Amino acid sequence: MNTILKVLKYQAKDALRSRWLVAYALFFMLITDGLLRFSGDPMKAQLSLVSVVLFLVPLVSIVFGTVYLYNAREFIELLLAQPVNRRQMYRGLYLGLTLPLALAFTVGIGLPFLLRGADATLSRSLGALLLSGVVLTCVFTAIASLIAVRCEDRLRGLGAAIGVWMLLTVVYDGFVLFVLAVFSNRPLEHATLGLMMANPIDIARIALLLRFDGAAMMGYTGAVFLRFFGEAQGVLVSASALALWVYAPVALGMRAFQRKDF
Amino acid sequence: MIEPLVRITELSKSFGALQVLRSVNVAVRPGRVTALVGPNSAGKTTLIKSLLGLTRPDAGRIAIRGADIDGDQQYRSRIGYMPQIARYPQNLTASELICMLKDLRGAGTLLDLELVDAFALDSVLDKPLRLLSGGTRQKVNAVMAFLFAPELLVLDEPTAGLDPVSSGVLKDKILAERGGGRTFLVSSHIMNELEELADDVALLLEGQVVFGGTLDELKRITNQGTLERAIATMMRRGLLPVAA
Numbered sequence: 015m016n017t018i019l020k021v022l023k024y025q026a027k028d029a030l031r032s033r034w035l036v037a038y039a040l041f042f043m044l045i046t047d048g049l050l051r052f053s054g055d056p057m058k059a060q061l062s063l064v065s066v067v068l069f070l071v072p073l074v075s076i077v078f079g080t081v082y083l084y085n086a087r088e089f090i091e092l093l094l095a096q097p098v099n100r101r102q103m104y105r106g107l108y109l110g111l112t113l114p115l116a117l118a119f120t121v122g123i124g125l126p127f128l129l130r131g132a133d134a135t136l137s138r139s140l141g142a143l144l145l146s147g148v149v150l151t152c153v154f155t156a157i158a159s160l161i162a163v164r165c166e167d168r169l170r171g172l173g174a175a176i177g178v179w180m181l182l183t184v185v186y187d188g189f190v191l192f193v194l195a196v197f198s199n200r201p202l203e204h205a206t207l208g209l210m211m212a213n214p215i216d217i218a219r220i221a222l223l224l225r226f227d228g229a230a231m232m233g234y235t236g237a238v239f240l241r242f243f244g245e246a247q248g249v250l251v252s253a254s255a256l257a258l259w260v261y262a263p264v265a266l267g268m269r270a271f272q273r274k275d276f
Numbered sequence: 277m278i279e280p281l282v283r284i285t286e287l288s289k290s291f292g293a294l295q296v297l298r299s300v301n302v303a304v305r306p307g308r309v310t311a312l313v314g315p316n317s318a319g320k321t322t323l324i325k326s327l328l329g330l331t332r333p334d335a336g337r338i339a340i341r342g343a344d345i346d347g348d349q350q351y352r353s354r355i356g357y358m359p360q361i362a363r364y365p366q367n368l369t370a371s372e373l374i375c376m377l378k379d380l381r382g383a384g385t386l387l388d389l390e391l392v393d394a395f396a397l398d399s400v401l402d403k404p405l406r407l408l409s410g411g412t413r414q415k416v417n418a419v420m421a422f423l424f425a426p427e428l429l430v431l432d433e434p435t436a437g438l439d440p441v442s443s444g445v446l447k448d449k450i451l452a453e454r455g456g457g458r459t460f461l462v463s464s465h466i467m468n469e470l471e472e473l474a475d476d477v478a479l480l481l482e483g484q485v486v487f488g489g490t491l492d493e494l495k496r497i498t499n500q501g502t503l504e505r506a507i508a509t510m511m512r513r514g515l516l517p518v519a520a
Contacts, residue, residue, distance in 0.1 A: 017380065024368065024376040031367035031404075088363045092420075095328045095357040096380045097349050275291070276330040 017098045021106025022113070029082065029114040038074055038115070042122025050126055056136050057226075060143060063123065064222050067147045068215055071119060072154045073179050079111055079158025080175040084168040091276045104159075104271045108264060112155040116148045123147070142225045146218040149256050153214045154179075156263035163270045186213050203238040214259040217252050279342070281306040281428060281459045282327065287336030289322055296322045298483045299336070304428070304461050304476075309454055311470040311491075312463040313507055314480035320463040321360065323480070324432055327461070328357055340428070353381060358421035360432040362413040366406035370397070370416045373405070374423065381424055391419045394445045410437045418446055422453070429453070431462045435469055447472060467504035474503065479510055486510060 029035055045066060049059035083090075086107075093103060127140055157178055165171040190209050194202060210216040224243050242248035280303035289297040296319045304310045312320050325331040327338055329345060329352065338345050345351050364373060378387070392398060395415040400408055408416070414437045421429055431450075435443040450460060450473055464470050470477075477494050479487040487494055487510055491503060498509040 020376065020379045023379075024372060025365070027372065028365035028367045085363070086365065088359060088361055089365055091325075091330055092357070092359060092364070093380070094330050095352060095355070095359070096377060097351075097353040098380055099349055273332065275289075275332060276325060 017102035018106040018109065021093065021098075021103060022110040025086075025107060025110025026114050029111065030117070032082075032114075034078060035114055035118050038078075039118035039122040041070075042119060043126055046123050046126040050130055056127070056130070057139070060136070060139055061226055063143060064219070064226070067119075067123070067143060068150070068219050068222075069183065071147050071150045072183065072215060075115055075151045075154035076158045076161075076175045076179050077172070078115065079155040080162050080168075080171050082111060083107070083159060083162035084171060087276075094276060100272045101268060104268045108155065108159050108267075111159065112152055115155060116151045119147050119151060120144055139225050142222060146222055149260070150214060150218055153256065153259045153263075156260050156267065160263040160267035160270070163267050163274060182213055182215050186216070190216075207238065207242055211252065211255045214256055217256055221252060279306075280304055281341060282461070283337075283339045283342075284323070284327070285337045285339070287323070287326060287333050287338065289319075289326065289331065289333045296483050297326070297333070300480070300483070300485050302478045302485060302488060304459060306459045307454065307457050308475040309450065309460040309462060309473045310476040310478060311474035311503075312461060312478050312480065313465070313467070313470065313503075315465065315511070318480040319483045320480055321432060324430055324461070324463060327430060328352065328355065353424075354427040356421040356424060356426035356429045358417050358429070358431045358434055360436065362410075362417040364405050364413070367404050369402050369404055370408070370419075371401040373416070374401075374420065377420055377423060386425070388422050388425045389419070391415070391422055391445070391449060394449065395419070395442060411439060411442065414438055415442060418449075422449065426458070428459045428461070431460065433464055434462060435464070435466065443469070467502070467507060471503040477503070477507075479507060481511060486513075 046059070046063060049062050050056060053059045053062070090103075090107065094100065124140070124144060127136075158175060161171050161174050161178070165174060190206070193209065194206065197205070210220055220239055221243060224240055243252060282302070282304035284300060284302040287297050287300040287302075288295070300319070300323060302310075302312075302323070312323065314320050322331055326333045327345075329349065340351055340354070343351070368376075392401070395418075397412070397415060397419065400412060405413060405416070418431075418434065421431060429450075434446055434450075438446065447469070450462070454460060460473075462470065462473060471491075474491050476490050477487060478485055479494075494503070494506045494510070495501065498506040500506040500509055
């Protein structure tokens, strides 16, 4: 068993016992179960869940992640005083943070659907929903780790975490709308596609809405997206964009972690 | 003179504009307790962290038994470290923490659990760490430092937060292990405590070593009977260079 797995094992054990993580899973269970009960239509319930997931998963991942890592500061120092390699340590810490969060999310949404039994078409879109949530968790814990490593001051770090989330959920949409309004007299489909690719939440949103057959309601742009995301090339591009959103913060964080003075 | 276990040569470190260590030279001799003394923010912790590889020095060398420490993490398997503050993952238990260190070290050696008995920690080993008092966590910390019977023990303010009985237990343990040939680097600003333990003293003032030598030597050159008064005399002399 190498260092990554050893660090991961104990850190995940710790995180999984965290009350916040349990509350996170319970919240998703309650809301999923509630939506299933009151909408009566599992498809509609899933559609409502899309917005909750896109809003909440990034927020919880980035805030829980930064707070957790700031609290683990002395623990990380103790670990680094052991004969371990910093690269492996960082990977272990990242996975030890990401996997429990992803697990809590998956169980929180998956369990109510499982208990009510899902048919084949439903499980396809459910799979897409779970996958997007897990990928968003990976992206935002990667950003959280980067912030916690780069920023010594925990208050500023937490501020940066919330700032990044606000930027990608609220401000970015405003910016995109602004661009669309200013250049409304030009064909913008490809520019919009480009803008979407620069925001992991947007990629997840579009990919999900297309899965849910909402594309029909999205007009001409929807058709462009559908064509884009429907083609193998589009799937490849969006998947690569998301992978880059995980890889870049992890790589930057790792670089900073290796040089960091504790 | 015996070849030192740790030789720190011309070590310098700045954090931004703040120069914390200025060409520090320290030799830690084997089988002895070296006290690292100095006022707050004199650079004690930075020196210790550089030795452990937690902080990267800007210049200078650190060698253990003649071999430079950079570029290899394996040297840390010879060191037991007791950090100053003990805030560990809230939901793990002390025994899980110990298991984790065991996993990381891959130690097949016999574990030194003497302190678990001496501190009567048996009953708390399986409680989550968040339920333990600060003093108890500090005891767990001490157990972890001694666990692998390392060649060198680095203790940063070891008795901070310990009651007199536990602090006595820890000091007895240090003296017993020194008798067994282990080497200690102990930082503290409680002079009376170091008086009992120290063989050698390194006094840091504003990032510079103003004295490095034996405790007796320090008392002799300052004409003082106790470590506390000797250090006070040295600190009054300030940064005047001292022939040690």
